[in-house]
Amino acid sequence: MNLAYDVVVVGGGHAGTEAAAAAARLGARTLLITPDLSRIGEMSCNPAIGGVAKGVVAREVDALGGVMGRATDAARIQFRMLNRSKGPAVWGPRAQCDRRLYPAAVRRILDELGSLDLFQEMVADLLVDGGRVVGVRTRGGIEVCAASVVVTTGTFLRGRIHVGGDTGVDAGRAGEAPSVELAEGLEGLGLEVARFKTGTPPRVDGRTVDYARLERQDGDAHPARFASYVQEVIPEQRPCWITWAGEDLKNVVRENLGRSALYGGSISGRGPRYCPSIEDKVVRFPEAPRHQVFLEPEGLHTSELYVNGLSTSLPADVQLAFLRTLPGMEEVWMTKVGYAIEYDYFPPHQLRHTLELKEVPGLFFAGQINGTTGYEEAAGQGLVAGANAALRAKREPPFVLERDQAYIGVLIDDLVTRGVDEPYRLFTSRAEFRLLLRQDNTPRRLGPLAAARGLLTPEQAEVLEERLKEEDRVKAWFEETAISPESADPVLRVAGSSPIQEPTRAVELLRRPGITGEALARAGKMPEGGSLDGVLAAVEVDLKYEGYVERERERARHLRDQHDFKLPEGVPYREFVTLSFESREKLEKVRPESLAQAGRIPGVSPADLQNLMMEVRKWRRERSA
Amino acid sequence: MTLETIAAVATAPGEGAVALVRISGPDALAVLESLLPQGTPTPAVRVATRLSLLDPVSGSPLDTAVVTRFAAPASYTGEDVVELSVHGGWITPPLVLEACLRAGCREAEAGEFTRRAYLNGKLDLVQAEAVADVIGARNRALHAAALSQVERGLSRRIGDLRERLVGVEALLVHHLDFPEEDDPPVPLSRIVAEAAGLESDMEILLRTAPEGELLRDGAVAVLAGAPNAGKSSLYNALVGEERAIVTEEPGTTRDALEARVQLGGFPFRLVDTAGLREAEGKVEEMGIEVSRRYLSGADVILFCEDVGEPTPEGARAFLKDLDGTPVVRVSTKVDLGADSSPEGDAAGGWSCAVGVSVVSGEGLDVLRARMAELVFGGLVGVGGSVPVLTRARHSVGVRSALAEVRSFREELEGGVPVEIAATRLHSAKTALEEVLGLVTMDDVLDVVFKEFCVGK
Structure with missing residues (x-):
């Protein structure tokens, strides 16, 4: 075939x-x-x-x-x-x-x-x-x-x-x-x-967990969606649970460190610092009194729980032993063993x-x-x-x-x-x-x-167009609508902001600390229309922090200029003697596509960047001559 | 690899017992070996070795030299370096250099050794600049400040400030990127306090800047006073006694006499505007011979009075317009009069008063000390505990970092969200890095992972 x-x-x-x-x-x-x-x-x-x-x-x-x-x-x-x-x-x-x-x-x-x-x-x-x-x-x-x-x-x-x-x-x-x-x-x-x-950490059977002794963590009262174009049906909601790993667990880990793949020497690959195993936590932060453990539901139709925070490469018997030191989990049954993978x-x-x-x-x-x-x-x-x-x-x-x-x-x-x-x-x-x-x-x-670029389906593109129009409409409302003192003052008072004397544009009030777009939209009676999920939030941040956002855009434009200075494929970095040896080697290895990218290579200094620009100009001239 | 090897005579030209020819680059050793008689063993690294040097082409003897080799990266430039201590004078050093060039290197451009040291990370930008100041210094104070900079005094201080900024950023990163972790969130009050501490340390550093920058250019001391008040005699006395280290630069000022002098270890540009009598500067109604232009640019004014003929009150009116420039009341010719200690209180517009005699030399030392104290007092006060900012580039960088940190703190206190105010810290860090000419690297996360237990 x-x-x-x-x-x-x-x-x-x-x-x-x-x-x-x-x-x-x-x-x-x-x-x-x-x-x-x-x-x-x-x-x-x-x-x-x-x-x-x-x-x-x-x-x-x-x-x-x-x-x-x-x-x-x-x-x-x-x-x-x-x-x-x-x-x-x-x-x-x-x-x-x-x-x-x-x-x-x-x-x-x-x-x-x-x-x-x-x-x-x-x-x-x-x-x-x-x-x-x-x-x-x-x-x-x-x-x-x-x-x-x-x-x-x-x-x-x-x-x-x-x-x-x-x-x-x-x-x-x-x-x-x-x-x-x-x-x-x-x-x-x-x-x-x-x-x-x-x-990855072990999983446990939720039927063997004493939930009464755990801290319950529910989701937000007003959840948002991830998808902007298609409205999926959202299932029932479930809580997570929090417990704490304390001295007992640390002792079990410490006593068995030699049996850990990580600390016993069988693993050579490097792991992520932000997602340390429990062995790492115990060894690197011996003073920490306790470590948070999240029990996350694996699904609606299973009692299995994912034990977030206890990733490990210790043997199964040690995993079960340390799990049973956790408050509320004294009788717990481990359904899947945690492991390390190279x-x-x-x-x-x-x-x-x-x-x-x-x-x-x-x-x-x-x-x-x-x-x-x-x-x-x-x-x-x-x-x-x-x-x-x-x-x-x-x-x-x-x-x-x-x-x-x-x-x-x-x-x-x-x-x-x-x-x-x-x-x-x-x-x-x-x-x-x-x-x-x-x-x-x-x-x-x-x-x-x-x-x-054609990455959206026609249906997605249509929803996008609708949404952007809606954002423009909401933005225009904030910029054009004046809110009267009578309508605005209750909102301002709640935020501890000084009252206004005459009708003031919503966008100006929005820029005050503690004033939300939602409160102003209500106070100013913004027409609801077909207001889409998340539109107000998108407009609000852009307007409220316009000065800061603009400053970042300015920096981004500056970066774009460097970005537009392209470094062609054949640039002979090793010949550019005005650059430090280290940068020449790094540039040769990475072969950046633009000056901006070159500047982000560790070891390439701003001085090198200046020289690089001059060298490349010279090289181009010589080549075209 | 096409990095060139460079060579130059490192000592000043002219007759001297010893001159130094320095070679740096990948072929430094090869260049040396081509100057040595066949069969000479390669000299050891960092051992002074006495060797005969021959012309690489004709084989005729050049000199007997003490040779020291340094191997990369443990050398001034960070490259292979050979230093030839040869006889000084007009003939030997250029001859040896020429032989080196024939052996396959090129003559170094001015400052190129230091430039390579910078590029190879042996010196930062502040240090590299300070090397030039140590060499070019004409006063002890600049020399001391520059030497401390070469020894990383200022770089370390700015580096510390940068480290602390990174520390504040790390607190923010932990605050923003790692919610729901073991460590409780960092209270904003701690972040505000750290920022305020940074501000005050930057302010202390900045206080050295106005005086530090004067160390390089020299403080302008203008002589003022009625005709025949003894200005020119005083000028000559202050210049003359320091003849050995004075440069008269008649070509540089067309309208006044100016001399660079070192007084009390500090650099001054002494200006006598007496020559302006006919041309302009006579402020008729006051009877003061001095150009307003010079007065406005002065760092200190020596107001001269003949001890026998005190200046009328009205003539001192101009002192009020000086906007804080210190004025020394100098009673000249005290050898002729009885009163040798004139009054110099602040109410009269004076910073202090000194009686001098150019004939006996009386009071001149006191005057020099007072001038140094009035202009450079801040530097004397910190007594070397604070590194000195000697270039506008330094103070511009630190000042803009300070402004950013201050805005950051004020915005945080004013309720601006953390991540929005945080954009200021990035700018502050960049400003300090530019002073050092540093590579910008994001090492914030390193600090976070060291300080906090992250990861659930």
């Missing part, structure tokens, strides 16, 4: 599904191949989507027409807006999801796409012709030709699971075979490969901003294979890789998001420019324009870009 497609996507996780969906939305004939079709869109670790920065990415993926936002809404059993007590630029929507509903929704959304086929097989090798990738070969010997191939293998490349201090078991995920032939095939292309580790990744400086390999035309990588962690980070990369894979097949210009346009842009630029030395996760502090990259304005920021 021989097949031919425009785009083949290897892997069906969060990166793979977004890649396949994006390629299909762009009209490319797309095939998604994965070893187990029943596990498409699987949540391998915690049953939640979003969080600070990550929630913005989920919304960005949605605004670009992607799958994640809709699947999250359809599977959501609790919603919380993190950081709500802080400023709106750092709000982070997060949803607990039903572990079975989520993949089901992903599968349903993929099935809506006409030009996408799914196929169950493990890919064993790439078809290579003259240095370019032209397709894949499965373990069963089936060859699939394709103009572009997107590889999204997650933790499966030479995956090795560790529970306790033994030598580990080869696996891509608990109970699933790793991908070894493909890892060898990729290495055979001359790519640099390295190893990371990550971990896997191959390919240091991402080998990629272009399109996520195509610099040295291997036609081959794209997305997700953990690039050294990232997180469903959202994977989805964002998948969408960009899939879109570019399709655009390459169609011989159209690439689709690249910039740092001032999206967290996805920050993520990919960080990967390509700075590389990674631990599994990469997004934080708001990684973005220099976080006031621009908010969770409330994703349709305005990204919708038109996506629509212009």
Whole structure:
């Protein structure tokens, strides 16, 4: 059996599904191949989507027409807006999801796409012709030709699971075979490969937990949606539960440290600092009196709980022992054992901003294979890789998001420019324009870009247009409507703001501290119309903090100027003697596409940047002469 | 690799016992070896070795030199360096340099060794600039300030301020990026207090700037007073006694006499406007011979009076327009009069008063000390505990960082959301980094992960 497609996507996780969906939305004939079709869109670790920065990415993926936002809404059993007590630029929507509903929704959304086929097989090798990738070969010997191939293998490349201090078991995920032939095939292309580790905590049976002794955490009273274009049906809601790991647990961990795969020396890969195992927490912060443990529901139709905060590579008996030290869990039964997993990744400086390999035309990588962690980070990369894979097949210009346009842009630029030395996760502090990259304005920021490139379905594009019109209307209302003192003063009094003497424009009142758009809209009797979810929030922040937002836009424009100074492929960095030795080496390794990107390489100083600009100008002159 | 090896005579030209020829770059050792007789063992690193130098082409002897090798990166420039201590004079050093150039390096441009040291991360921008100031200093105070800068005094202080900014950012990052963690949220009051502490330390540093910058240019001391009040004699006395380190620069001022002098270890540009008598500067109704232009640019004014002929009250009216410029009441010719201690209270518009005699030399030391104290008193006061900002570039950077931190704190106190006010901190950090010419790197997360237990 021989097949031919425009785009083949290897892997069906969060990166793979977004890649396949994006390629299909762009009209490319797309095939998604994965070893187990029943596990498409699987949540391998915690049953939640979003969080600070990550929630913005989920919304960005949605605004670009992607799958994640809709699947999250359809599977959501609790919603919380993190950081709500802080400023709106750092709000982070997060949803607990039903572990079975989520993949089901992903599968349903993929099935809506006409030009996408799914196929169950493990890919064993790439078809290579003259240095370019032209397709894949499965373990069963089936060859699939394709103009572009997107590889999204997650933790499966030479995956090795560790529970306790033994030598580990080869696996891509608990109970699933790793991908070894493909890892060898990729290495055979001359790519640099390295190893990371990550971990997952044990799961427990909720029927053996004494909830009365736990702290209950409910979702927000007024939950928001992740998806902007399609209204999914939202399931029933469930609480999470909080307990605390104290001295007893720390003692169990301490006594058994030697049996941990991490501390016993069987793991060499580097793990993420922001997601430390319980072993790490106990060793690195011995003074901390206690550590928070979240018990998250795995779904509506199961009593199983995910024990967030206790990721570990200790043996099963130790895991059970430390779980039973937790208040309310003295009798607990462990349903699944936590483990650490090591896997191959390919240091991402080998990629272009399109996520195509610099040295291997036609081959794209997305997700953990690039050294990232997180469903959202994977989805964002998948969408960009899939879109570019399709655009390459169609011989159209690439689709690249910039740092001032999206967290996805920050993520990919960080990967390509700075590389990674631990599994990469997004934080708001990684973005220099976080006031621009908010969770409330994703349709305005990204919708038109996506629509212009054909990344939205006609239905999505129509909803977008409606929504942007609505935002304009609400914005105009704030700018044009004067509110009388009688209507405004109650609102002002509540916020401790001084009263007004004469009718004042709503936008001016909005800029006062503590005054919300919602209160003014009520006081000024803003016509309701078909007001869409989240429209007011998007308009409010832009108006309220206009001065600050404008300052960031100004900085972003400045960066754009540097961005527009392109560094052509053949620039001989090693010959530029006015630059420090270190920067020449770094520039040679990264081969940045613009002056702005060069400036973000660690080790390249502002002085080097100045000299680089002059050297490149000189080099161009000499070359054209 | 096409990085060139450079060479230059590092000492000033002319007759001297010893001159230093410095070679830096990947071929430094090769250049040295081509000057040595065949079979000479390679000299050890960091050991002064006496060696014969030959012309690489003709083989004729050049000199006997003491040679010191440094291996990259442990050298001034961070590259391989060879230093040849040869005989001084007009012939040997250029001859040796020429031989080096023939052996395959090029002549260094002015400042190129230091530039390479900067580019290779051996010095930051403040240090690199200070090297030039140590060499070019013509007064002890600038020399001391610059030397402390070379030894990282100022860089460390600015680096500390930057570290503390990173610390505040880390508190914010923990506050913003890691809700629901083990550590309780950082109270805003702690962040406000840290910002206020940073502000006051930046202010202390900035206080050195006006005087520090004068260390490089020299403080302008203008002599004023009635005709024949003894201005020119005093000028000559102050200049003359310091002849050894005075540069008269007649070409630089067309309308007044100006000399650079070191008084009490500090640099002054002494200006005598006596020559303006006919041309302009005579403020008729006051009988004061001085150009207003000079007065407005003065850092200190020496108001001269003949001890026998006190200036009428009305003639001092101009002192009120001086906007804080210190004025020393100088009674000249005290050797001729009885009263040698004139009154110099603030009510009269004086900063202090000194009686001098250019004939006996009486009072001149006191006058010098008073001038140094009035202009550079702040620097004397901090007594080396605070590094001195000697360039406008330094104070511009620190001042803009201060303004940003202040706005940050005020906005935070005024209820502006944290992440919005935080944009100020980024600008403040950039301003300090620009002073140091630093690589900008996001090391905030490193601090967060060290300080807080993050991860659920």
